[in-house]
Amino acid sequence: MADLRTKTARAKLATGKAHAQKLGTGRALVYRRQTEGRSGSWMLRTAKPTGGYAHETLGTADDTSPANGGDCLSYEQALSKAVGQLDADPSKITVADALDDWAEWKCRTATTAKRCTDLRNQARRIGKAFPTTALKTLTARDVTAWMNSIVEAGTNPQARRATANRELAVLKAALTRYADLHNYQGARAWVSVQKFTKADSFGKRMVILTEAEEARLIDAARQDVADLLKALQLTGARCGEIAGAVVSDLEGNRLALTGKTGRRVIVLSPDKAEWFRLKAGNRHPDAPLIPRQDGQAWPDGGHMKPVRTAVKAAGLPEDVTSYALRHGFISRALSRGVPTVAVAQHVGSSVDMIEATYAKFTAAQLAEWFA
Structure with missing residues (x-):
């Protein structure tokens, strides 16, 4: 197992490669070293029940800049943050939490500020339909009723079905990602909900x-x-x-x-x-x-x-x-x-x-x- 504890030890690691420190079953703190003169990054790696891994960026390593406990982390700070993520009670995870986390994750790779604003607004819009609903209490009927309400809110059913399908894709992605990151073992009711057929992907704009x-x-x-x-x-x-x-x-x-x-x-x-x-x-x-x-x-x-x-x-x-x-x-x-x-x-x-x-x-x- 790689030694991630000090800058000197991390400087000896291969660049461009993920170096992991196991935290528990299926979970690890990961450090990825960059080229000389650039700071590496800390990530939390979690094994998915269906295979593969989910990665969550924790922050930049303090290789070239002083740690601040926020976006630049020492080994101890990164470890504490990773353990804090793992200690989250899966039974208390809410739909709104998952959507907010998804939006912030997507914002990290957004090409414009407007795109980031759109992502956050979309997450909040969907989250309003499930303000306090926990993943463990969410049912397929809840999700289906929400999709039907989107269709009923407009005058063009075909266009509204397309809108509902796009929102469903975001909801599924956000919930699945968050559940994987937090090792959620409960029922995943959202997985069984199907999108509408005969939906015009461009709606009124086509x-x-x-x-x-x-x-x-x-x-x-x-x-x-x-x-x-x-x-x-x-x-x-x-x-x-x-x-x-x-x-x-x-x-x-x-x-x-x-x-x-x-x-x-x-x-x-x-x-x-x-x-x-x-x-x-x-x-x-x-x-x-x-x-x-x-x-x-x-x-x-x-x-x-x-x-x-x-x-x-x-x-x-x-x-x-x-x-x-x-x-x-x-x-x-x-x-x-x-x-x-x-x-x-x-x-x-x-x-x-x-x-x-x-x-x-x-x-x-x-x-x-x-x-």
Whole structure:
């Protein structure tokens, strides 16, 4: 067994490898050494009943910085924290605890602050349905009733079933992870709950407009909203990616976008590049590329109300959102024979998602493309 007690002892261990100190049956304090000059990390490793291990990061080791008992831990502090985790009474674990822990765990690898906020909000939203429910008292009937309540809360059953399915996936992941970490041996009622069938994964957002309808929508919008919609139409990007782009992200015919899948660079045709160049003008490199009418960046969700106004003015169905421009871009690219992998790379998605979402097209789109 590796000696983890001192910095000197840990410095002799192999880099990039997990070195464990057994704490009990199926549980261990793990130290992973980094390259010279970088601090290693402490983790709690717990064996899963179904095989394999669950790992929980405890903090950074005090290899290069003084221990503070918080995010930088000495051996004694890491051991105490690990034992404290193990001593948690499994019978008192609540659904809300598991969801909060899941959100914080996911936040460690979130690419943006917004993504982290979304994860925490989602955990709190689900947790409100089970504010004091313990894992040992949770029943499949409770979970099913909660899913039904999500469907009943909206006017589009197919879309709401998709929402319920996404929330169920998060609930299952959070409860299973927390139960594994704390060696919970009780019944896992959530495992048997099945997702809804016939659920549209995009719900209301899965609307594809004809090019004429897109033009009508853009023409009906006020100028700053029209610019935002036009940018979405030209790139197939997500609204947040365009809203977050700054002038310096545009270099020639390349535009850098940052979104939930990270940062990517897309290639623009000469006409599209010229349109963006005119919008950028001679403004400061850090200025928003497609700003609001006051020159500031679009806040999260700030486009939604003016887009609804434009949708109404254009005489389009009320379930049309800015996402319809992304759907239109992707569906037309596929209809032109652009390889799915190229489309997925351009719009920051996966081949599986593209194929699953756009496998079927409406009669209106087919008529527009092939008639």
